[in-house]
Amino acid sequence: MNFCIVILVLFAVRTDGRLSSYQRYRISSLTGERIALPMPDQLEWQAQELGVLIHFNLATYIENHDACPQGLVPPTSQFNPYLLSTDNWVQTMMDFGAKYAVLVAKHNCGFLLSPTNVTFPLNPSSKIVPYNYTVDYSPVKGVNILDEFIKSCNKQKIRTGFYYSTVTNNYLNVRQGYVQNDTLKEGQLNITQQTYSNIVLSHLRELWTNYGNLEEICLAPGMQDAIAKMLVELQPHANVFGGIGITTNSIRWIGNEHGHAPDPTWSTGTSADGGDPDSPIFCPAECDTTLQMFDRWFWGRHVLLRSLQDLIDVYHRTVGRNCLLMLDLTPDRSGIIPPVYANRYKEFDDFIRSCYDTSVRPSFQNSSADFLTYTLVFNAPASVDRSVIQEDQTRGQVIRAYTVTALLAISKDQNEWIAVATGTSIGNKKIDLWAKGTLLVLAVKLNITKTIDVPVLKSFTVHLCA
Numbered sequence: 001m002n003f004c005i006v007i008l009v010l011f012a013v014r015t016d017g018r019l020s021s022y023q024r025y026r027i028s029s030l031t032g033e034r035i036a037l038p039m040p041d042q043l044e045w046q047a048q049e050l051g052v053l054i055h056f057n058l059a060t061y062i063e064n065h066d067a068c069p070q071g072l073v074p075p076t077s078q079f080n081p082y083l084l085s086t087d088n089w090v091q092t093m094m095d096f097g098a099k100y101a102v103l104v105a106k107h108n109c110g111f112l113l114s115p116t117n118v119t120f121p122l123n124p125s126s127k128i129v130p131y132n133y134t135v136d137y138s139p140v141k142g143v144n145i146l147d148e149f150i151k152s153c154n155k156q157k158i159r160t161g162f163y164y165s166t167v168t169n170n171y172l173n174v175r176q177g178y179v180q181n182d183t184l185k186e187g188q189l190n191i192t193q194q195t196y197s198n199i200v201l202s203h204l205r206e207l208w209t210n211y212g213n214l215e216e217i218c219l220a221p222g223m224q225d226a227i228a229k230m231l232v233e234l235q236p237h238a239n240v241f242g243g244i245g246i247t248t249n250s251i252r253w254i255g256n257e258h259g260h261a262p263d264p265t266w267s268t269g270t271s272a273d274g275g276d277p278d279s280p281i282f283c284p285a286e287c288d289t290t291l292q293m294f295d296r297w298f299w300g301r302h303v304l305l306r307s308l309q310d311l312i313d314v315y316h317r318t319v320g321r322n323c324l325l326m327l328d329l330t331p332d333r334s335g336i337i338p339p340v341y342a343n344r345y346k347e348f349d350d351f352i353r354s355c356y357d358t359s360v361r362p363s364f365q366n367s368s369a370d371f372l373t374y375t376l377v378f379n380a381p382a383s384v385d386r387s388v389i390q391e392d393q394t395r396g397q398v399i400r401a402y403t404v405t406a407l408l409a410i411s412k413d414q415n416e417w418i419a420v421a422t423g424t425s426i427g428n429k430k431i432d433l434w435a436k437g438t439l440l441v442l443a444v445k446l447n448i449t450k451t452i453d454v455p456v457l458k459s460f461t462v463h464l465c466a
Helices: 040-048 086-096 145-155 193-210 224-234 308-318 339-356
Strands: 025-027 034-036 050-054 100-106 119-121 128-130 159-164 216-219 239-241 250-253 285-289 323-329 364-367 373-384 386-391 399-408 417-423 430-433 439-451 457-463
Touching: 040 239, 040 323, 050 086, 086 100, 086 145, 086 323, 086 339, 100 145, 100 216, 119 193, 145 159, 145 193, 159 193, 193 224, 285 308, 308 323, 308 339, 373 457, 386 399, 386 439, 417 430, 417 439, 439 457
Parallel strands: 050 100, 050 323, 100 159, 159 216, 216 239, 239 250, 250 285, 285 323
Antiparallel strands: 025 034, 119 128, 364 373, 373 439, 386 430, 386 457, 399 417, 399 439
16 A cells, blocks of 8 residues: 555535635545544544543532423522532542543533623613622632632643533523523523623633633534634634534534444544544544433432443443543532442443453564554463454544454364454444453454555554453
């Protein structure tokens, strides 16, 4: 194979005929196909593999609801985390192995976890009032939870981000991004649509200015043009979940909250599913899911936790399928992670480390001259039950299909290679649990059967896991 000449296209035609700066690709001289190119920030984000999404807000203090029901504006006096410790949160993150953390700064109630200087006019009187539905009007007045969170994470070098919902704000009577024209319920304020847009942009400016560089920003849709301009100005390196069309560092949703990515899952494409290998947009997938059962995001009294075996399955269906796993982290009403929750996160990490931190080491390994075959050879029969492949995506994801074969140590034919795994997308990581179970092998071979350019691997390893 000949190495291709890179042609970087910074602008490509959008579906509406206009030019877009969010398509970065090169043309393969081998096949003539487009290969979507990643931004360095996207690759760094994807390589982290594990993160947490912290749900802690007024919804934590509401019985029998995972988020604020429509129209409900709980009084700020309910928010009273008397043992609040973001250092405690970070300890659990470390025990889980999370590399980054996103905190829900504002959720559906409208309650903000930090003080704010934002003021706005009421409708129709035009009286100017402060945005007083914040932590500064609660029993823990004077504590900026966002600032505490950032400081705790920085001490342990955990990257940080914020989630801010633009779609729902009960305090301001907003649903689906629009101020409602109906009777106000208790605690709600009457504003115009333009005022709401101004409030959102002012809050985002505070979030993106006061807390340093952010690893990830999670946004619900809305006000894309204004938000895109502000992102370039304030957080140009942030990876944006829900940022398709407003940033080159976009991340896409996988389409469910079960922690189950489809197989294959590609690093390219913009739809909420397994992606599209032919897309000119590099947009890796994030799989968000809960530790608690029944899709419960905020802490709930008497809510059961998912079993360790279920979480192990989630790991293989997310990280093992080229997807980043974002697992919910749920402080309780005292403001700390309950011990039983912390223990489950630690059990999960213990499995990952015991299984994948070490590999069954070969005595010899080589690759073919055309980079299509990689062989691991063992100096003694080795027990193996799975393989892990990682593709170097610096110049794009190019592998389209592969097989893994094994040379059995116990066989009538000493040259019998049997197929143990097949697949298509590799990307950041592909884990194949061998359908035949644990095998005694003398060698294992990765065969790349379809590629649109010269493939480059980061690693190919085999493992035996309890």
